[in-house]
Amino acid sequence: MAAVTESGPRELRFAVIGAGMAGILSAITLKDAGFTAVTVYEKADRLGGTWRENTYPGLSCDVPSHLYCYSFAPNPEWSHLYSPGPEIQAYFERVAEDHGVTASCRFGDEVVRCEFADGRWHLTTAHGVHDEVDVVIAATGVLHHPRYPDINGLDSFGGAMFHSARWDHSVAIEGARVGIIGTGSTAMQIVSGIVDRAQALTLFQRTAQWVMPTVNPAYTAEERAAFARDGRLMEDLRNQVAQLFDAVSDGIIDAGSPQMQMIEELCLANLENSVTDPDLRERLRPDYRAACKRLILSPDFYASIQKPNAALVTSPIEGVEPGGVRTADGELHELDVLVLATGFKVDAFVRPISVVGRAGRELDQAWVDRPEAYLSISVPDFPNFFMLNGPNGPVGNFSLIEVAELQLGYIMQLVERLRAGESRQISATMEAMTRLEAARVEAAKNTIWSTGCRSWYLDDRGIPAVWPWPFSQFRAEMAEPKWEAYELR
Ligand code: NAP
Numbered sequence: 036m037a038a039v040t041e042s043g044p045r046e047l048r049f050a051v052i053g054a055g056m057a058g059i060l061s062a063i064t065l066k067d068a069g070f071t072a073v074t075v076y077e078k079a080d081r082l083g084g085t086w087r088e089n090t091y092p093g094l095s096c097d098v099p100s101h102l103y104c105y106s107f108a109p110n111p112e113w114s115h116l117y118s119p120g121p122e123i124q125a126y127f128e129r130v131a132e133d134h135g136v137t138a139s140c141r142f143g144d145e146v147v148r149c150e151f152a153d154g155r156w157h158l159t160t161a162h163g164v165h166d167e168v169d170v171v172i173a174a175t176g177v178l179h180h181p182r183y184p185d186i187n188g189l190d191s192f193g194g195a196m197f198h199s200a201r202w203d204h205s206v207a208i209e210g211a212r213v214g215i216i217g218t219g220s221t222a223m224q225i226v227s228g229i230v231d232r233a234q235a236l237t238l239f240q241r242t243a244q245w246v247m248p249t250v251n252p253a254y255t256a257e258e259r260a261a262f263a264r265d266g267r268l269m270e271d272l273r274n275q276v277a278q279l280f281d282a283v284s285d286g287i288i289d290a291g292s293p294q295m296q297m298i299e300e301l302c303l304a305n306l307e308n309s310v311t312d313p314d315l316r317e318r319l320r321p322d323y324r325a326a327c328k329r330l331i332l333s334p335d336f337y338a339s340i341q342k343p344n345a346a347l348v349t350s351p352i353e354g355v356e357p358g359g360v361r362t363a364d365g366e367l368h369e370l371d372v373l374v375l376a377t378g379f380k381v382d383a384f385v386r387p388i389s390v391v392g393r394a395g396r397e398l399d400q401a402w403v404d405r406p407e408a409y410l411s412i413s414v415p416d417f418p419n420f421f422m423l424n425g426p427n428g429p430v431g432n433f434s435l436i437e438v439a440e441l442q443l444g445y446i447m448q449l450v451e452r453l454r455a456g457e458s459r460q461i462s463a464t465m466e467a468m469t470r471l472e473a474a475r476v477e478a479a480k481n482t483i484w485s486t487g488c489r490s491w492y493l494d495d496r497g498i499p500a501v502w503p504w505p506f507s508q509f510r511a512e513m514a515e516p517k518w519e520a521y522e523l524r
Contacts, residue, residue: 044456048072050149050158050168052385054140055084057174057423057439059127060105062136064443068450074166075136076158078145082131084176086124089221091202091374093228094120095251097220097332098434101269102276105130106440109269111262117251117332150391151418154459170450173385173422174439177430180380184216187354192373194359199225199376206372208232214360214368216352217376218244223331225376227339236345237368239352239360242489243318245302245325248309249332277437284431285505287326290483299325309337318349323488329431381491382406382500384425392417393460405494407472409463409520410512411502412442418460418524419453421446427475429502429509430492431484441513448516458523467520478503 049070051061054077065073081087096103100113103123108130114122131137141164148159149171158166181198183189189196195206199221213233215222218240230236254262262269286294302325310316319340340347350362359370384406390398393416401407401414408414411428412421423439423446424430430438449461476498479485484492484499494500502509 044454047169047454049170050166051075051172051174052146053174054082055176056436059131059136060439060443061172061174062139063134073139075140076146077140077142080143083124083127086120088200091199091225093224096123099276101272102434103436105436111259115251115253146388148389151393170419175385177424178379180383182378182380184375184377186352189355191357192355193357194371196373199374210234211371213372214370215374215376219378220329220331222376223333223336227335230339230342230345237348239348243321244331245321246305246331246333246336247302248305249334251334281506287431288482288503290486295483318347324486326483327486327488328490378491409468413463415463415465415468418462427500431501441510445513460524461521463520464522475503
């Protein structure tokens with residue numbers, strides 16, 4: 036490392052934006068590194084991010100719980116292999132409390148502007164609060180802004196209607212005729228979550244999904260006690276699951292890999308063996324390759340959609356009317372409740388916050404074509420502004436917690452350089468970002484996500500906006516910054 040400049044080591048002030056998984060992690064890591072001036076800005080009234088926002092019935096995480104938790108905070112109490120959403124939310128609240136994060140959070144106020152001026156970031160909130168910090172860590176999430184479908188007459192619906200991420204718990208599902216639009220991971224979990232409660236359930240499918248079979252056993256009291264007694268058991272389990280995920284993710288980035296063949300065979304056998312009615316089976320059969328869209332892992336979707344009160348509608352939606360959903364075959368599907376499980380605007384990232392970097396450069400302008408960042412973390416001319424789970428990163432079937440931990444370990448090395456006074460402004464060079472992006476686009480063309488389907492992974496050019504290399508390469512990249520890729524001032 037370069038020698039300490041005359042400015043010397045300095046106290047840094049941080050703003051973390053978002054108190055979800057990545058924001059909590061940031062606050063803990065910064066505190067552990069000895070930084071005391073850390074404010075976490077959270078627009079909602081409590082932390083939790085996606086686990087606070089999503090409360091739909093059937094919510095769980097399809098990454099096994101012993102992997103979907105912080106490496107430094109294993110949890111012997113996970114109830115299931117894939118634990119339900121409320122348990123995950125409680126986990127984050129507990130970890131945040133245990134590590135003193137909650138006290139650093141400023142709840143109920145939204146950062147609306149971040150402007151870099153005079154070597155610092157000037158933040159403004161919706162309530163008119165101003166703050167001045169040296170470093171911004173944007174932990175604003177990926178799947179955050181609900182995407183509402185553009186369907187004729189949607190607003191005319193006479194019953195209750197909400198997006199899956201805005202579940203209205205005051206609406207009774209018991210005895211109701213419920214329609215669900217969408218067949219993503221969310222919709223599939225909702226189907227299983229409500230099929231036994233609704234009088235009738237109608238799933239409006241625009242695109243069929245491949246479903247990877249899985250089981251979700253509960254941990255026994257004895258197993259949980261053993262985890263609590265001996266932390267190595269949890270560590271071993273975590274490592275095993277991580278290895279499996281690595282193998283799967285390495286397979287997905289190579290459309291011709293043996294892992295992909297295995298995944299396809301498992302999904303196909305699941306469809307053939309689990310769905311008895313031939314007509315339903317054909318309507319559930321996708322016409323693209325497994326894992327091209329985000330793979331669905333479900334122990335019970337096929338069983339749920341075959342229940343007598345469940346119906347799969349594949350005729351395209353023509354419009355919504357006060358009484359229900361009208362499909363192209365002319366049928367009106369009468370409904371009391373309509374759930375829009377139609378996904379998220381995935382290219383927003385830190386926006387709609389107005390971010391203004393060096394020399395008045397606006398992020399909206401920098402991203403006028405599409406979001407780009409060097410290694411998903413840093414944007415040229417936006418010094419000391421670092422993103423977690425930013426554009427084009429590993430967002431396939433991974434634990435985003437592991438991704439965020441690796442990214443933060445990397446960001447902390449940039450931050451240490453600022454703390455040591457070796458540099459006052461750090462951001463990636465345009466050249467480094469452009470070169471990496473060109474290689475990424477080329478590599479993305481060999482992945483399974485490029486094999487011909489519509490998915491939220493694809494950008495406006497139809498190129499997967501994700502990390503297209505092995506996860507081991509991501510780990511290696513995150514181990515240490517290549518300093519030549521940065522402009523250090
Ligand atoms: P999504 O994967 O984007 O799915 C949206 C669904 O809505 C698709 O089936 C889409 O159909 C359908 N849709 C959108 N507009 C429509 C329209 N106008 N008419 C008819 N159908 C329409 O969203 P998501 O299910 O919320 O999942 C998003 C991501 O969240 C997942 O891929 C996953 O990464 C994450 N997630 C993870 C878990 C977990 O357990 N880890 C659980 C839930 C979600 P098309 O397929 O035809 O476009």
